[in-house]
Amino acid sequence: MNTRLFQNHFVRKILPLDPVWSFVTLNSEDEKQKEYKMLVPSCWESNPELASYKGKAIYSKKITFGGNIRLVFKGVSHTAYVYLDKEQIAYHYNAYTEFSVVLKDVPYGEHLLEVKVDNSFHEESALHVSNDYYSYGGITRPVVLEQLDDMFIKNIHFIPFMKNNKWHATIRTVISNLSDEEKNVSLEIKVGEEHRVSFKERKLNPDGETILEDTFEFSSAISYSLDNPKLYTMTGTLLHNNESVDDLIDRVGFREIKVNGKDILLNGEKIIIKGVNRHEDYAEFGCAIPIEAMYRDIEIIKSLGANCVRTSHYPNDERFLDLCDEYGILVWEEAHARGLNEEQMKHKNFNQQSADCIQEMIENHINHPSIFVWGILNECVSNTEFGRTCYAKQFELIKSLDPSRPVSFAALSTFIGSELCLDLVDIVSYNIYPGWYHDTPVKDYLKTLKDFVNSTGGAGKPLLISEIGAGAVYGFRSNNMEKWTEEYQRHILDEQITSILSDEDLSGVIIWQYADCRVDRGWFHVRPKSQNNKGLVDIYRREKLAYSKVKEIFHSYK
Ligand code: ADA
Numbered sequence: 001m002n003t004r005l006f007q008n009h010f011v012r013k014i015l016p017l018d019p020v021w022s023f024v025t026l027n028s029e030d031e032k033q034k035e036y037k038m039l040v041p042s043c044w045e046s047n048p049e050l051a052s053y054k055g056k057a058i059y060s061k062k063i064t065f066g067g068n069i070r071l072v073f074k075g076v077s078h079t080a081y082v083y084l085d086k087e088q089i090a091y092h093y094n095a096y097t098e099f100s101v102v103l104k105d106v107p108y109g110e111h112l113l114e115v116k117v118d119n120s121f122h123e124e125s126a127l128h129v130s131n132d133y134y135s136y137g138g139i140t141r142p143v144v145l146e147q148l149d150d151m152f153i154k155n156i157h158f159i160p161f162m163k164n165n166k167w168h169a170t171i172r173t174v175i176s177n178l179s180d181e182e183k184n185v186s187l188e189i190k191v192g193e194e195h196r197v198s199f200k201e202r203k204l205n206p207d208g209e210t211i212l213e214d215t216f217e218f219s220s221a222i223s224y225s226l227d228n229p230k231l232y233t234m235t236g237t238l239l240h241n242n243e244s245v246d247d248l249i250d251r252v253g254f255r256e257i258k259v260n261g262k263d264i265l266l267n268g269e270k271i272i273i274k275g276v277n278r279h280e281d282y283a284e285f286g287c288a289i290p291i292e293a294m295y296r297d298i299e300i301i302k303s304l305g306a307n308c309v310r311t312s313h314y315p316n317d318e319r320f321l322d323l324c325d326e327y328g329i330l331v332w333e334e335a336h337a338r339g340l341n342e343e344q345m346k347h348k349n350f351n352q353q354s355a356d357c358i359q360e361m362i363e364n365h366i367n368h369p370s371i372f373v374w375g376i377l378n379e380c381v382s383n384t385e386f387g388r389t390c391y392a393k394q395f396e397l398i399k400s401l402d403p404s405r406p407v408s409f410a411a412l413s414t415f416i417g418s419e420l421c422l423d424l425v426d427i428v429s430y431n432i433y434p435g436w437y438h439d440t441p442v443k444d445y446l447k448t449l450k451d452f453v454n455s456t457g458g459a460g461k462p463l464l465i466s467e468i469g470a471g472a473v474y475g476f477r478s479n480n481m482e483k484w485t486e487e488y489q490r491h492i493l494d495e496q497i498t499s500i501l502s503d504e505d506l507s508g509v510i511i512w513q514y515a516d517c518r519v520d521r522g523w524f525h526v527r528p529k530s531q532n533n534k535g536l537v538d539i540y541r542r543e544k545l546a547y548s549k550v551k552e553i554f555h556s557y558k
Pocket of ligand 1: 132338378379431467512532534
């Protein structure tokens with residue numbers, strides 16, 4: 001199973017895991033219930049008998065290996081306990097971020113790997129709560145078993161910047177030494193075929209990690225832009241006694257995102273955002289979207305004339321980010337959280353689970369050139385003193401991990417008048433629904449919004465509409481302009497988007513939403529078909545009338 005859209009290692013060996021695992025549901029006492037065969041990756045909801053199953057299950061597989069290994073889980077939804085030969089080796093919370101475990105000197109032979117997965121809204125869970133999207137169950141993203149030497153490259157972070165009209169990059173890498181001896185290594189990094197830089201002979205601490213960091217010039221590098229999304233393959237090779245002992249391959253692009261007054265700049269040029277919000281949800285596949293369907297999404301989004309996707313409301317599968325890199329589609333990547341009230345933000349695990357999610361998102365996705373902003377805490381309590389401390393803490397963490405990108409959060413429009421966090425962001429963003437949740441004409445509403453923002457710490461910053469939209473049930477058509485008809489959705493979106501894109505005070509719009517998505521049971525009463533129906537396409541990607549209207553508008557605004 002490919003975890004990325006390009007090869008990540010030539011030196012490090014990847015041991016393939018067959019996709020079919022044994023699977024048994026568990027009751028609340030962890031007693032075994034019913035056995036199935038389950039595909040990894042997939043959501044267990046793809047099995048018709050488990051289409052609404054919320055609870056626990058255990059996946060198992062026998063694998064033959066030995067030595068130093070690293071087991072990587074790209075995503076388990078949403079609480080995972082991992083066991084090797086009945087001994088717990090890992091615990092992870094959150095469906096949408098990667099985790100891994102390194103094991104030293106495992107005896108060669110057949111081993112039993114088990115993963116207990118829980119998708120219930122259990123009491124330890126602060127971020128997965130009943131919500132306007134669905135928390136699916138299962139090992140929903142790829143799993144990889146890697147064979148390691150004593151030394152391996154944990155990560156290579158590449159931050160490009162322009163200085164004296166030439167591209168430069170700061171490269172920061174973490175090397176692990178599993179042995180209890182000091183080791184001498186060097187690291188060579190190739191960026192494309194033409195650029196080679198290196199970290200000469202270094203001593204690695206025994207049984208620990210060593211950080212290497214330096215800045216290099218890449219004078220002949222071609223910039224990454226939306227029209228020419230030039231990607232470079234970055235290959236890091238770790239050498240010990242002149243032999244390659246490990247490697248790590250990623251892709252990078254030379255581009256800078258900056259904010260200047262009210263403008264968002266890509267390589268110094270102002271950009272206007274024409275985007276869509278996208279949940280990872282696709283009919284029967286749930287959140288475990290096969291690459292073919294991701295490709296279809298990207299093609300539909302591109303032909304819509306959009307230049308941006310917001311990963312509402314959690315970090316995405318890296319293969320989707322790889323596609324965005326390839327197609328020159330900007331990504332607002334968001335840490336996991338939607339609509340939490342103050343009590344939920346005071347949950348004993350909220351701070352830790354949020355910090356883990358941010359750390360894992362940035363650690364693994366920092367090199368994607370398409371990511372132009374890090375977002376947090378969609379529509380949470382940003383209008384109380386307590387809420388403000390949470391926002392401030394999370395932004396501080398993001399800036400300590402990646403000072404190179406702007407930060408934002410999608411603010412709740414009902415807090416216009418009481419919002420307290422706009423001084424904390426680089427880009428002010430609002431979710432607004434004129435014409436859907438209320439009838440104020442769009443232009444009047446935008447005026448009220450701008451007047452308010454100008455009276456806060458957000459004054460003078462770029463202002464982005466991070467959500468706007470209207471619902472329509474696919475196939476429900478009538479000229480009576482009733483709510484939920486495709487005609488009404490088309491009409492409202494037309495007014496909303498034209499008003500925003502013709503307003504020079506705004507940096508653009510991200511439509512709610514690209515495709516319909518399943519919602520949790522708690523939302524049944526306000527969501528026909530148990531779906532959030534504000535998609536331009538339905539869960540099978542069938543176009544609603546609004547799709548071609550938005551396409552016409554997006555293509556007419558350059
Ligand atoms: C909010 C929220 C979305 C969705 C949307 C809606 O702004 O951020 O997740 O719930 O509203 O459909 O009402």
